[in-house]
Amino acid sequence: MPKFAVILAAAGQSSRFTSGRRKKPFVELKGRPLWVRCADVFSSVDDVTSIAITIADEDIDWFRDTFRANLGFMNVEVVSGGAERADSVQNALAQIPDDTDYVAVHDAARPLITKQWVRAVFDEAVAHGAAIPAVPIAGTVKKVDETNAIEETVPRAGLWEAQTPQVFQADLLRRAYAKRGGFQATDEAQLVERIGHPVRVVNSSPMNFKITTSDDFKMAEALINRLPTEAGGLGSLHPFSDGPGRLFD
Ligand SMILES: Nc1ccn([C@@H]2O[C@H](COP(=O)(O)OP(=O)(O)OP(=O)(O)O)[C@@H](O)[C@H]2O)c(=O)n1
Numbered sequence: 001m002p003k004f005a006v007i008l009a010a011a012g013q014s015s016r017f018t019s020g021r022r023k024k025p026f027v028e029l030k031g032r033p034l035w036v037r038c039a040d041v042f043s044s045v046d047d048v049t050s051i052a053i054t055i056a057d058e059d060i061d062w063f064r065d066t067f068r069a070n071l072g073f074m075n076v077e078v079v080s081g082g083a084e085r086a087d088s089v090q091n092a093l094a095q096i097p098d099d100t101d102y103v104a105v106h107d108a109a110r111p112l113i114t115k116q117w118v119r120a121v122f123d124e125a126v127a128h129g130a131a132i133p134a135v136p137i138a139g140t141v142k143k144v145d146e147t148n149a150i151e152e153t154v155p156r157a158g159l160w161e162a163q164t165p166q167v168f169q170a171d172l173l174r175r176a177y178a179k180r181g182g183f184q185a186t187d188e189a190q191l192v193e194r195i196g197h198p199v200r201v202v203n204s205s206p207m208n209f210k211i212t213t214s215d216d217f218k219m220a221e222a223l224i225n226r227l228p229t230e231a232g233g234l235g236s237l238h239p240f241s242d243g244p245g246r247l248f249d
Pocket residue numbers: 008009010011012013014015016017025054081082083084085086087088089107108109110210211212
């Protein structure tokens with residue numbers, strides 16, 4: 001069975017998230033912090049053999065103290081974050097176990113990920129070396145200038161929004177990061193694309209959205225609170241199938 005190392009990215013500043021005093025990975029969604037929800041899902045996947053989480057330097061002591069029990073129970077390593085997301089992931093990548101076959105990078109700010117969705121992306125990565133979940137852009141896309149005037153309507157055909165977990169053969173991701181230089185990629189796939197390796201897209205669900213603003217958090221709360229039980233709710237959805245409607249059948 002291949003060994004998967006998981007990197008949870010949680011070292012951002014949450015500057016676009018304005019509710020409360022905590023940074024978003026540490027905020028509780030129905031009683032459980034976002035990062036714990038993510039780590040729980042990955043630790044329930046059989047072939048996950050290590051989990052690391054990136055934490056901003058100024059939060060590391062507080063994080064270790066506050067979440068000592070969760071870290072110990074799920075055997076999660078804490079890694080110092082960097083200025084940008086790619087810097088954080090690069091730090092964590094340098095510390096994954098040598099015998100890792102695949103690396104999965106997940107935003108701690110995507111708490112609605114499920115075991116089934118993880119499995120679908122893992123399987124695609126094993127088949128093709130590199131895979132990410134993504135959703136086709138559904139709306140009409142406008143390019144807008146700084147005065148809020150529309151410059152053009154961008155054809156949406158072929159445009160997809162990338163999500164996480166993004167999963168790669170470990171050596172492939174190491175090579176991609178080795179060639180990164182100072183380039184600030186906003187996801188791993190971009191770095192792998194840059195070294196010429198194809199990345200497969202798994203048709204995902206809009207429910208695996210990233211909590212960026214406080215409104216996103218309210219949407220996550222609304223979804224979670226509609227579920228009869230969490231174990232039989234989100235977790236029981238077929239991966240990447242019917243979108244949000246399926247939740248309320
Ligand atoms: N230097 C950074 C920046 C981001 N992240 C993590 O990457 C994920 C996706 O990033 P984003 O949603 O942009 O988070 P922030 O950078 O915190 O958001 P903002 O830009 O609003 O400050 C988050 O879980 C965030 O904690 C990270 O580990 N290290």
